Amino acid sequence: MIVKSEPIAAISTPAGKGAISLIRASGDNILEIISKIFRFKNPEVSISNLKPRFAYFGYIVEYPTGKKIDEGILIYYKAPKSYTGEDMFELTCHGGVYITRKVLENIIRSGARQAKPGEFTLRAVLNGKMDITQAIAVNEIVEAQNEISLRVSLNKLEGKLREWLKNVKETVLELLKEIEARIDFPEDVSEDIDLKFIESKITSLIREVENIIKKSEKLAPFYRGVSIVIAGKPNVGKSTLFNVLIGEERAIVTPIPGTTRDILKEEITLEGFPLKIFDTAGLRKSADVVEEIGIKKAKEVIHSSDIVLFVLDASQGISEEEIEFWKSIEGYKLCVLNKVDLKDISLPDIFKPFVKVSAKEKVGIEKIFDFINEHLKKFSDIDIYLGDFEKNNLINALEELKKINVWDMPFDLIAFHLKEFVRKINHLIDIKDLSEEILERIFESFCIGK
Ligand SMILES: Nc1nc2c(ncn2[C@@H]2O[C@H](COP(=O)(O)OP(=O)(O)OP(=O)(O)O)[C@@H](O)[C@H]2O)c(=O)[nH]1
Numbered sequence: 001m002i003v004k005s006e007p008i009a010a011i012s013t014p015a016g017k018g019a020i021s022l023i024r025a026s027g028d029n030i031l032e033i034i035s036k037i038f039r040f041k042n043p044e045v046s047i048s049n050l051k052p053r054f055a056y057f058g059y060i061v062e063y064p065t066g067k068k069i070d071e072g073i074l075i076y077y078k079a080p081k082s083y084t085g086e087d088m089f090e091l092t093c094h095g096g097v098y099i100t101r102k103v104l105e106n107i108i109r110s111g112a113r114q115a116k117p118g119e120f121t122l123r124a125v126l127n128g129k130m131d132i133t134q135a136i137a138v139n140e141i142v143e144a145q146n147e148i149s150l151r152v153s154l155n156k157l158e159g160k161l162r163e164w165l166k167n168v169k170e171t172v173l174e175l176l177k178e179i180e181a182r183i184d185f186p187e188d189v190s191e192d193i194d195l196k197f198i199e200s201k202i203t204s205l206i207r208e209v210e211n212i213i214k215k216s217e218k219l220a221p222f223y224r225g226v227s228i229v230i231a232g233k234p235n236v237g238k239s240t241l242f243n244v245l246i247g248e249e250r251a252i253v254t255p256i257p258g259t260t261r262d263i264l265k266e267e268i269t270l271e272g273f274p275l276k277i278f279d280t281a282g283l284r285k286s287a288d289v290v291e292e293i294g295i296k297k298a299k300e301v302i303h304s305s306d307i308v309l310f311v312l313d314a315s316q317g318i319s320e321e322e323i324e325f326w327k328s329i330e331g332y333k334l335c336v337l338n339k340v341d342l343k344d345i346s347l348p349d350i351f352k353p354f355v356k357v358s359a360k361e362k363v364g365i366e367k368i369f370d371f372i373n374e375h376l377k378k379f380s381d382i383d384i385y386l387g388d389f390e391k392n393n394l395i396n397a398l399e400e401l402k403k404i405n406v407w408d409m410p411f412d413l414i415a416f417h418l419k420e421f422v423r424k425i426n427h428l429i430d431i432k433d434l435s436e437e438i439l440e441r442i443f444e445s446f447c448i449g450k
């Protein structure tokens with residue numbers, strides 16, 4: 001059971017040695033806990049005249065012995081003007097692993113309990129400091145690895161998703177009002193025009209919601225990390241290209257086809273974007289059991305990657321198999337015609353977009369980076385991202401709209417589905433509509449101390 005005001009505490013900075021650590025506490029009896037573990041350097045300051053949101057220098061002491069354990073800065077926040085909406089304090093101490101744990105232990109001994117992951121933010125939501133989409137945004141910001149996810153999640157924190165949800169809800173409520181009027185006074189309306197009007201309203205709503213979901217899915221790679229796989233026949237130069245892209249001799253390169261068997265993975269940063277790059281086994285029918293497993297794994301990675309670099313060997317020409325494989329790649333793909341230092345050939349249009357390179361001579365590689373960069377920039381105008389919880393709720397709500405068939409459904413049934421839509425949308429807007437179990441599941445993935 002969620003007990004709102006029970007005092008909780010946690011280390012909010014990452015585990016490990018650092019310059020300083022921050023320990024947070026929230027709930028009832030915060031002042032009493034402070035009095036047990038903190039001694040103000042200024043003798044004129046005491047618990048009774050402590051000013052909220054001021055920084056106080058002092059000693060952190062062991063409870064109950066009163067023995068000094070560190071020096072630190074304490075800030076007290078008085079409810080409701082705090083992150084959680086409860087009484088809180090934040091205590092900064094020296095950033096050693098041992099000392100930080102010791103300070104937390106003493107806060108716990110003074111009456112707080114260890115906070116669960118995301119519990120401070122959960123309380124902020126329960127106390128109306130933020131809504132569920134904003135809480136999710138807080139976590140996304142903590143996890144953000146690139147400009148795009150950071151920008152989009154900041155939008156969410158500022159209420160962009162909530163605003164949109166509210167607008168959609170408002171539109172449905174208006175429509176609902178009109179439909180209910182027709183249930184009450186059916187003789188007042190000309191049915192034909194009416195149904196067309198309702199249908200068009202619902203269709204455009206469905207389109208709007210679907211559009212948001214589709215756009216948001218395009219941003220998913222920026223949240224889980226953009227992955228790029230190098231694929232192609234054996235010996236075309238995949239591993240050579242892999243080594244050039246990551247800037248080190250990581251993969252074994254030999255003139256023997258079938259050199260790479262396992263998947264190799266390295267991370268690089270391109271203009272601030274962390275990218276995961278995979279080298280894979282060459283695709284062919286193989287009698288070798290190990291190689292065959294490698295090829296199976298390669299196909300899985302190709303399938304799940306965001307960008308496929310499909311390598312061809314210009315000196316060997318193009319095979320039917322390669323044309324078939326290229327066609328079968330569904331996602332975003334670039335054809336890399338390699339070994340043009342040996343021979344330059346023209347490629348059939350089907351291989352567009354393509355670049356010509358020599359991985360061995362490191363020629364043309366920047367064109368691959370330009371392509372990746374172009375791809376990443378395409379998403380700069382998308383401004384709403386739906387996390388799993390938000391997306392599933394929205395898809396669920398959307399089902400209700402899709403069930404409506406205005407031509408073959410009584411008004412009260414249409415109204416029912418619209419109400420269900422609103423009820424499901426409310427899960428994202430109004431905390432009252434969420435069960436404790438769902439709430440706890442949302443916050444499970446948060447950091448401790450957040
Ligand atoms: N001339 C030339 N040779 C290259 C080029 N790229 C790779 N090679 C050579 O082609 C051979 C195969 O290169 P790898 O990088 O091992 O090819 P791979 O596609 O990883 O091969 P598998 O792992 O067997 O599938 C090696 O002898 C490389 O030196 C290139 O741009 N020009």
Ligand SMILES: [Mg+2]
Nearest residue numbers: 238239259260
């Ligand atoms: Mg290889």
